[in-house]
Amino acid sequence: xxxxxxxxxxxxxxxxxxxxxxxxxxxxxxxxxxxxxxxxxxxxxxxxxxxxxxxxxxxxxxxxxxxxxxxxxxxxxxxxxxxxxxxxxxxxxxxxxxxxxxxxxxxxxxxxxxxxxxxxxxxxxxxxxxxxxxxxxx
Numbered sequence: 001x002x003x004x005x006x007x008x009x010x011x012x013x014x015x016x017x018x019x020x021x022x023x024x025x026x027x028x029x030x031x032x033x034x035x036x037x038x039x040x041x042x043x044x045x046x047x048x049x050x051x052x053x054x055x056x057x058x059x060x061x062x063x064x065x066x067x068x069x070x071x072x073x074x075x076x077x078x079x080x081x082x083x084x085x086x087x088x089x090x091x092x093x094x095x096x097x098x099x100x101x102x103x104x105x106x107x108x109x110x111x112x113x114x115x116x117x118x119x120x121x122x123x124x125x126x127x128x129x130x131x132x133x134x135x136x137x138x
Contacts (some may be wrong), residue, residue, distance in 0.1 A: 014058035100127035
């Protein structure tokens with residue numbers, strides 16, 4: 001599970017400005033978070049897609065090639081967990097709220113205004129809410 005290339009990257013300033021809006025929606029009953037093991041995953045896919053549109057538009061400049069498939073999800077982490085990354089997929093982990101820290105991705109600290117680009121599974125810890133942009137390239 002070691003991910004030696006793991007480094008936090010600075011979010012584009014336009015994306016940072018959208019984080020509080022996304023978190024506000026995620027706190028609403030419309031997000032419909034459901035417990036799954038030791039995490040909570042949102043249940044309203046259409047609502048999340050709408051709520052993250054502007055964030056992901058700002059973030060799109062960071063993607064250097066066009067994905068064949070992309071999905072967005074949101075997860076509330078309260079306990080240590082593993083973020084899996086399936087073969088052929090990449091995951092951008094974007095924190096929208098840190099409740100208790102420090103938040104670690106692997107052994108690296110995750111701060112607001114930064115994100116991690118994951119190409120393999122990684123352990124996370126701390127209390128935080130994140131949007132995960134999953135992309136598959138052919």
